[in-house]
Amino acid sequence: MTEQVQSDSAVLLHFDLKLEDGTLAESTRRENKPALFRLGDTSLSAALEQQLLGLHTGDKKTFSLEADAAFGPVNPDLIQFFSARDFAASGGVPEVGTIMLFTGINGSEMPGLIREVAEESVTVDFNHPLAGRKVWFDIDVLAINPQLEDTNAYSAG
Known part of the structure; x- marks a missing residue:
């Protein structure tokens, strides 16, 4: 068989x-x-x-x-807002569509997709890219x- x-x-x-x-x-x-x-x-x-x-x-x-x-599904809790200043040490504010690695509270790394860049804030989506x-x-x-x-x-x- x-x-x-x-x-x-x-x-x-x-x-x-x-x-x-x-x-x-x-x-x-x-x-x-x-x-x-x-x-x-x-x-x-x-x-x-x-x-x-x-x-x-x-x-x-x-x-x-x-x-x-x-x-x-898309989890709204996984969409985070950062100050544009938070990106100064890493080479400046990234472009929309960029995927970056972020370090979580527990030290693990997780990818985040830059969804929006405004004058003072950056919106980062930590949902799986195919969520929803x-x-x-x-x-x-x-x-x-x-x-x-x-x-x-x-x-x-």
């Missing part, structure tokens, strides 16, 4: 992630570097894991996930529970 994806499987796959307008947001195929995910470790949403369950090596699947099931957006996945299952030394074969060809 062919092995299939289960709730604790590691899955090596290629994927394209597209937005509603067809824009390619992310692709493992572009650089020919497949992604390795472990179901059940909370790195994937429950809805995404549900789409993978039962698939076999070689399977292809296309599906969409609503915003809440993919990267979550419906997304489409196009996946190819390359291996289930691959041996780590075997994963190089998949990225080489």
